[in-house]
Amino acid sequence: MGRIKPERRTRTDLIVTALIVVAVVVAGVAVWWTSSARHSDLQTATERAPVQLPAENVPRTLAVKWSAKSDVTSVPQITRDSVMSAADGTVTAHRADNGAQVWRYHRDLPLCAAAAGWQGGDNSVVTVYRNDRGCSEVTALRGVDGGRHGARTSDADDSVDLSIGADYALLYGPTRLETWGSNLVRGIEYGRVDAPVNPDVGPGRTGCRLYSALSGADRVALVERCDGDHGYRLSVFSADQTSDEKIRQWGTTMITTSAKGPAPRVIAATDSTIAVYDGGVDPTGTVGGPTGPRIRLFTAQAESAGEHPVAGDPGAPERSRPIVDQGVISFWTGKATVVLNANNGSPLFQVADAIGPGAVMAGQLLVPMPGVISVRRAYDGHEEFTIPVDRGDQVRPVSLRVLGDTIIEQRGTDVVALGAAD
Incomplete structure (x- = not known):
């Protein structure tokens, strides 16, 4: 068989090939130039944080172990074995015992939010940065x-x-809301959608302003006010789309007769109950209805299911966030910490004069109080003892979490780790 002569390459072929190579290189450089990788610095762990086992008892005395700036968070954020700080575009994981860096993630963009979750599963930290599309750059990091x-x-x-x-991350602002699974695949988007693929996927309300929202089980509870609403509205959605890619609304109802006062705040969402803090400036139901601060309960279909008077400010403090921990939910109203049953959302007791929400350690509830941490029975609120704590000029709010033997407080713009005094 005769040898087949190779195809001759013309000058035109070489020029076209060169142009294709240049185009590929330029495209690659453009992708790299605009990518998040070029604008970020990730220092992964060289040594993992020690495993944190549950504390066996609550210490009687405490000393500061370490502290770090964290002005992006309102509540201490913890992974399975480390404590997060978030400030100046940087999210850092710290060892609980001495504050040493475990890993660090930085971007040269404003940091909008950071939260840790799914400790029993994916054990992730989700970061949100701002670009020209708003707080839209989202990255999930392994805890x-x-x-x-x-x-x-x-x-x-x-x-x-x-x-x-437990199942979904929830991001919301004044005009729109999204949910994501642990893989960051979107569940629903609600509110302002600039380019809807299908304009009929959600409820027909327009011009809605979103005031507070929480996800619980497979549902999202939202306080909003839309065009034509005379007061504030509670709406309950599925956290994921239906099979035909629509938002399933389980229920929606007006919960105040006007919008003169601060908006109520969703503080708990379970598969059976939604709990809302209402400062009581506006009457509920009909004119002349009950007023005053209270926890209002609703079914998972947004139907009224009772209310419980509590001490509190007309509007929940801006940086107050509920803490869910080992069967209880605690929320600071500005004048007291209210403790709810995490299974059904019903109030158990309130701690007057508390300065923030607390967490469970060795089966007991720790609540921050002026100059001390109050140690209480988690089921009825009876105080067992107090632990002196010197917080300096920081008066309130103080949010408290527990990781192993370490108590972590969010004091204003700092996280402070406390451990048993030597």
Whole structure:
């Protein structure tokens, strides 16, 4: 068989090939230039944080172990084995015992929000940064070593609130809301949608302003006010779309007769009950209805199911967030910490003069109080003893979490780790 002569390459072929190579290189450089990787610095863990076992008892004396700036968070954020700080575009995982860096993630963009969640599963930290589309640059990092395991971007408001429930992360701002699974795949988007693929996916309300929202089980509870509403509205949605990619609304109802006072705040969402803090400035139901601060309960279909008077301010403090921990939910009203049953949302007791929400340690509830931490029975609120704490000039609010033997307080713009005094 004769040898086949190779095809001759003309000058035109070489020029076209060169142009294709240049185009590929330029495209690659453009992708790298605009990518999040070029604008970020990730230092993954070289050594993992020690495993944190549950505390066996509550210490009687405390000393400060370490502290770090964290002005992006309102409540201490903890992974399975480390404590987060979030400030100046940087999220850092710290060892609980001495504050040493475990891993660090930085971007040269404003940091909008950061939250840790799914400790029993994916054990992730979700970060949200602001670009020209709002707080839309989202990255999920592994809690154990900081490695990236998810990213997404979409339109968002310039200021947002991020929380992570048992199954879904929830990001909302004044005009729009999104849920994501632990893989950052979107469940629903609600509110302002600039380019809807299907305009009939959600309820027909327009011009809605979103005031507070929480996800619980497979549902999202939202306080909003839309065009034509005379007061504030509670709406309950599924956290994920239906099979035909629509938002399932389980219920919606007007919960005040006007919007003269501060908006009520969703503080708990379970598969059976929604709990809302209402400062009581506006009457509920009909004119002349009950007023005054209270916890109002609703079914998962947004139907009224009772209310309980509590001490509190007309509007819940801006940085107050509920803490869910080992069967109880605690929420600071500005004048007291209210403790709810995490299974059904019903109030158990309130701690007067508390300065923030608390958490469970060795089966007992720790509540921050002026100059002390109050140690109480988690089921009825009976005080067992107090632990002196010197917080300096920080008066309130103080949010408290527990990781192993370490008590972590969010004091204003700092997280402070406390441990048993030597």
